Amino acid sequence: MSAAASDRQRHLRALQLPVVAAAEQLVGCTISHGRASGVIVETEAYHESEPACHAFVGRTARTWPLFAAPGIAYVYRSYGIHALLNVVAEPADVGAAVLIRALEPLTGEDLMRARRGRDRTTDLCSGPGKLTQALGIGLQLNATSLLDGPIRLGPPPAGRPLPRIVAGGRIGITRAVELPWRFCAAGSRHVSRPWPPNLLAA
């Protein structure tokens, strides 16, 4: 298969993988909602086997979408304020998902600015709460399909080289912090916390 053909399948192949590999493979793919879209530049993996994952406590009124089929959206409220978007991964009945932590704006940047009340491009989607606000994604889209919409997970933009990936510890959690399950596009200025330059070499 050509490299371009492989890219067009990347988001679909990722959904068939274990959640940590899926998180890595989804960097470079796209998320769109209506006219607004962006390239995924930062993800984190969560799995029911570790305590930082909401699914660790099992199936509840909050966590049931995590156990749905891969490609379903898990959208939940964080800190009483923000909506955070996850791509459910692994086979049905296994609780696992990829948190989308940052996007590089691709289309609809004017809409994003209006929704965010910010001008700088790097302030629009550089965080899990920011990107849902920029794309107009709320809790009402919890458990909807990312393959059928309204939110869509798509392949990398045509003609764009896939980014080199850097891995590290997940952000903003207190348990299982040692797992290197955060993945970023190397050198991207659109991630939530840019990598320290001294650690970027390798």
Place this chain on the structure above:
DNA sequence: CATGGGATTGACT
């Protein structure tokens, strides 16, 4: 039924 704690962000010192 009361309580505590977030997979965050933005404003401020």
Place this chain on the structure above:
DNA sequence: GTCAATCCCATGC
């Protein structure tokens, strides 16, 4: 660097 906003939900009495 610190801190408040804000609310759902999981947990425990």
